[in-house]
Each structure stands twice: as C-alpha cells, then as structure tokens.
Amino acid sequence: MRRRHFLGLALAAAAAQAIPSAGEAKSKPKGKAKPAPKAKAAAGPVPKRKLGRTGELVSCVGLGGYHIGKQKNEAESIGLIRSAIDGGITFLDNSWDYNDGASELRMGKALKDGYRQKAFLMTKIDGRDWSTFMLQLESSLQRLQTDHVDLIQFHEVIRPDDPDRIFQAKGALEAALDAKKAGKVRFIGFTGHKSPDIHLKMLDLAARNGFRFDTVQMPLNVMDAHYQSFENKVLPRLVQDEIGVLGMKSMGDPFILQSRTVSAAECLQYALSLPTSVVITGIDSKPILQQALQVAGGYQPLTAQQRAALLAKTAAAAKDGKFEKYKTTTHFDATVQHPHWLG
DSSP, X not given: OHHHHHHHHHHHTHHHHEEOOTTOOOOOOSSSOOOOXXXXXXXXXXXXXXXXXXOOEEESEEEOTTGGGOSSSHHHHHHHHHHHHHTTOOEEOOOTTGGGGHHHHHHHHHTTTTTGGGOEEEEEEOOOBHHHHHHHHHHHHHHHTOSOEEEEEEOOOOSTTHHHHHHSTTBHHHHXXXXXXXXXXXXXXXXXXXXXXXXXXXXXXXXXXXXXOSEEEEEOSTTGGGSSOHHHHTHHHHHHTTOEEEEEOTTTTTHHHHTTSSOHHHHHHHHHHSSOSEEEEOOOSHHHXXXXXXHHHTOOOOOHHHHHHHHHHHHHHHTTOTTXXXXXXXXXXXXXXXXXXXX
16 A cells, blocks of 8 residues: 555656756646547657756667667668667667677767767676676776766566576675776666566665665556556655656557557657656667657646546457566566576
C-alpha cells in the first residue's frame, strides 16, 4: 500500500517535474475523458525534467543508442544525432556492446564541434568484475572521444546473481566508484529489462552497502502494468528514493506496436505521463526523430481517465507478456548470447 501511495502522488505531480516551455498548452478542464492527443507539430522546445537528485536537467525524451548504429553509413547516424541535439534532445543513451561498438564510434564523431557540451552522455558497461568493467569503460571513452561520461550504468542486470557479482569485492561497483573518483564518470546507475524483482534486489543490496544509485533504467509502457510490472513494483521505490527514472521500450522495440492496440504517439505519451526523468526511444530515421520531437514538444500530461483508457486497450494483449519479449524470451539478452562480456 505504501508503494502505491507514493506512485499515486508521483503521477499527480508528474507534470510539475517538467520545466515548462514557452509553447506548452495549458491543461484542459475536467470532464468527459478524451483520447490521448495525436502527434502534432511541435508546440515548443522539448521540456526538461529533473534527473532524480543529481541536480541535472535533461530532455524528457532521450536518443536511444542501439538504433543510432544501424544506418547504412555513419554520416546518416551522425546527422541524426546532431539533428536530435539541435531539436532539443540532450540525453544520449549508448552501450559498450551496441553494434560491435559502432554506436559509440558514430556518437563520438557526432559529438565533435561543440556538440559534446550540449549533451548529457550516458553509456552502459557489461563487465561484472573490476578489470572487465575498467577495460570496457576505457574502450567506450575512446570511441566516444571524451574524457568522461555523465552517467555510467551497469548493463542488463537480468540474472538473480547479477547484483551479487556487481557488489562483490573488486566488482563492477567498486570499479565505477574508482572511475568516478578519477573524473571519468559523474553519476552511476543500472539497467535491466527482465524482472522487477531483480531490480528490487539491486536496490536492496545497494541500501545494505550504504550506496544509492543516481538512476535506474527499465521498461515502462502501456503493457508493462499488466505483466511482471516495473511500473507497479519498482517505480514507486525510485520516486520515494529520488532516483532518476529512465524509461525504455515504450513501444516494446517494436512488438507493442505490432499488437495494433495503440499508436506510437500514445506509447510515448503514456511513458511521459509517468514520473520518468527521461523516456529513451529508438530513433533510426528522420521521420522517427520528428515523431519524437513532435510528441515531446507538444506534450500534455494525460489525465487519469486517458491513462486508464490506454491500459484498458492493452489489457487483453498484455496479460501473458507476449508482446514484451524482453521479459519472456532471450531475444534482447545480448549478454546471454555473449556471456564472456561479463568477465
């Protein structure tokens, strides 16, 4: 009950988390529930939100790192990254293992010519022991052509023993703290997509060790609430502890859209209406970038009735996790396919 209470308060205050932009529309009067608005031309700048208790303000929508390495040539990727930053997206996601390093290489080139100073740069590391973590971090910094990242996250915390390995002596947490002392990392978080219980174990183990994460990344979407829910089990804890919430897989990458129950704009709007600091979305083309900018720039918080209507539309399709393959299969588990990345 306590967690539901915290989440209720957070949802009620989600709109206040955003830094208002000049063109944002005023909230509509109460009355009959209306459907979530469709994406329109951007009403203004991309709003910024607080990143937990870090003191940072970041764009409410973030650029996903995996999709940015899938273009046929790197010039296209570089153009997309720079266009996203020019459009107001400041939060950049990436990972040591995305596209065999191509995602970081391309992002590093895009962040030349002053773009690094405009971005909040995050990447993720697979290594669970000190030496593997450090080797991968140095590789990431070299590819990204920077001397530090703003946020480092332990990647794919998806196994019950991952928290234990990260917190062990000479483990990845110790490496991350050493990297922070050396000025190579500013903030520390973790990410995972498999089980909310593993996320809670990670948070509990951190508390027992006198440590508090700056961010946590997890799936938050219109189907998650119905099955092994991060929204219901983990999100209230993060809000209570003032940990920055990084939402991912708002469209199930892209299986939720294949259910034909909701639109891409509705998926983004739902995730943005939660107490998220950032909703990270995959952007692999100019039309998809424009879609993200339109939804974010013209964003209005969904009412409780609108949220309930979206959840009702997805309830039947979501009940067994069929469209959340990251929970129910190994389809997204890169470290299952490459266990040596863990060290």
